[in-house]
Amino acid sequence: MKPVVGVVGLGLIGGSILKGLKKQGYKLIAVSRTETSIETAKGLNLADTYSTNMDCLKNADVVFVCAPISKTIETIEKVAEHTKPTAIIADVASLKGFIVDYFNDKSNIKFIGTHPMAGTEFKGIENSPEELYVEAKWVITPTQNTDKEDINTIKLIIEDIKAIPIIAEADEHDKAVSLISHFPLLVSQSLFGTVQNHSDKSVKNLAFKLAASGFRDTTRIAATNIELAKDMEIHNKKNVLESLENFKKYIDDIKNLLESNEEAFIDTISEIAEHRNKLYSKDGKNIFPIYPID
Ligand code: NAP
Secondary structure, eight states, X not given: OOOOEEEEOOSHHHHHHHHHHHHTTOOEEEEOSXXXXXXXXXXXXOOSEEESSGGGGGGOSEEEEOOOGGGHHHHHHHHHTTSOTTOEEEEOOSOOHHHHHHHHTOTTXXXXXXXXXXXXXXXXXXXXXXXTTTTOEEEEEEOTTOOHHHHHHHHHHHHHTTOEXXXXXXXXXXXXXXXXXXXXXXXXXXXXXXXXXOSOHHHHHHHHHHOOHHHHHHHGGGGSOHHHHHHHHHHTHHHHHHHHHHHHHHHHHHHHHHHHOHHHHHHHHHHHHHHHHHHBOTTSOBOGGGSOOO
């Protein structure tokens, strides 16, 4: 029998989890702090039970806490006051180290860290895509107290939603997502900021007028909702700054090639394009398992 699943925090991610699980016939409990989100969720027929009161979670077998990163720990602790002792509480925050560390010392709460590797720059349940997780990776970062059985329960839910579970160690996860998500966010913001602050106003305005899909794609994530963007960059500051140092070294190397060795420069950017083409399929799917990188 499928577990009864509660979702706390009816934003973009919470909404997408409800939509994905609803399709698979799960019994769902939707919890929000606000009547407005409850009314929106009801209007979309996303759950079986809706409430602003966490008491309604008493029959949940699994609860996904989908709150902002900086509110995740306190929300999990509140949820644990209302759930049965066997209930598994998972989060979806984009950072895992500090949350997993915190619950390593709280063996009375059956917590499992998770992070779905799918999202958009928007916020709110009204923007949550129904098929957000189809073929997306979904990281699981257990604590030192997590039971194997609980990991399996979470894995089955993730697979039911059509995502691909990946078990990782929390600190390593934070380093990896700095490289491919949180640091690229800083680059995207800086790219936009560089044009925005260009000293020649006439050139700047012409550039913005001409900006097409290339600039749109490389700066898309600069429009990420600010609460999420600042949480990812500030909570993962150490790794983001380390990624920035590596980037500065790399871009200096490329700059030197461009200045003084055009042939080597062309070889380097050709190699990058070749690898980039192998990482994603033509329809934009990450095909890493098919593409072995040393
Ligand atoms: P969102 O659309 O802004 O939703 C966040 C929800 O959290 C709000 O709708 C609200 O739900 C609840 N919330 C807001 N303030 C709160 C507070 N002070 N205490 C408790 N709950 C509060 O943001 P989101 O994109 O869904 O992000 C939610 C989580 O998903 C974050 O931890 C983020 O790191 C993670 N995540 C996001 C993405 C992405 O691309 N968006 C991808 C992967 C993971 P109610 O009004 O219903 O209470």
